[in-house]
Amino acid sequence: MLKGQIALVTGASRGIGAAIALELAKQGATVIGTATTESGAAQISQALADVGGLGLALDVNDAAQIQAVLKSIADQFGDVSILVNNAGITRDTLLMRMKDADWDAVISTNLTSVYRMSQAVLRPMMKARTGRIINISSVVGHMGNAGQANYAAAKAGMAGFSRSLAAEVGSRGITVNCIAPGFIDTDMTRELPDNVREELLKRVPVNRFGDVADIAAAVVFLSSPSAGYITGETLHINGGMYMA
């Protein structure tokens, strides 16, 4: 379905990003996954070896590194036609206790990176008259969550960014959307104590945590030619926990 496409997925060494990278590759795209460390990049290369893809080290906070990575992708494979902004961090704490560094790190890695990455891939997409930008946000950006003011602000910011960019580049065949996962079974949510997990589950009508494959499937759909009329939208995938 995605043969000939070049997909770039940030934060692809584990969790949701790893599943997205693998699924895009299985659908025929050439996938470049990024991680902050060389060992993470090597892990991605290994995971994608059989399906067509590569891991690269990239700090999404570093504009020069972004340019360098995109150049090496263009030289080796061609211009990126699908960008999945998935890299993200948390620095959870109640606002009363939040430090500037907690705020800045989360806004920079989760939101400013989306601006940087999108800007960097836009020119070739405009020339090609087609492209897909998919931002992985979070249900928390819409519901709010105590202890995550920084994270929620960044994730909600993605939605406004996506709607604005969608308006700018729609005429060039480029769509910009968000996917907002609910509670997905990953390393991050496995760290939660059992009683917290049980409480969370009570709020999910579908009565299970989401699987990374639930998110990856939606990324494949939004990347596909069939989704060309969907833009500026947020797709909520949360088992009914939050119905927008």
Added chain:
Amino acid sequence: MSDIEQRVKKIVSEQLGANEADVKNESSFVDDLGADSLDTVELVMALEEEFDCEIPDEEAEKITTVQQAIDYVNSNLK
């Protein structure tokens, strides 16, 4: 036709998908060649690439015709 004039017209016709014959010195990008705001941004970026320069936003705003683009390149590049 000077070399710069030729290069500018080639870029304009490529970017705006217009026939080179229709790209005249007095042509306005928006009124005559049907450019939208995004086209004009792309055009300026293409000029920057071709002539290896950076055109500041306040200058770019003033470039609305083929002749103005030629003049800008002529007076700002060695």
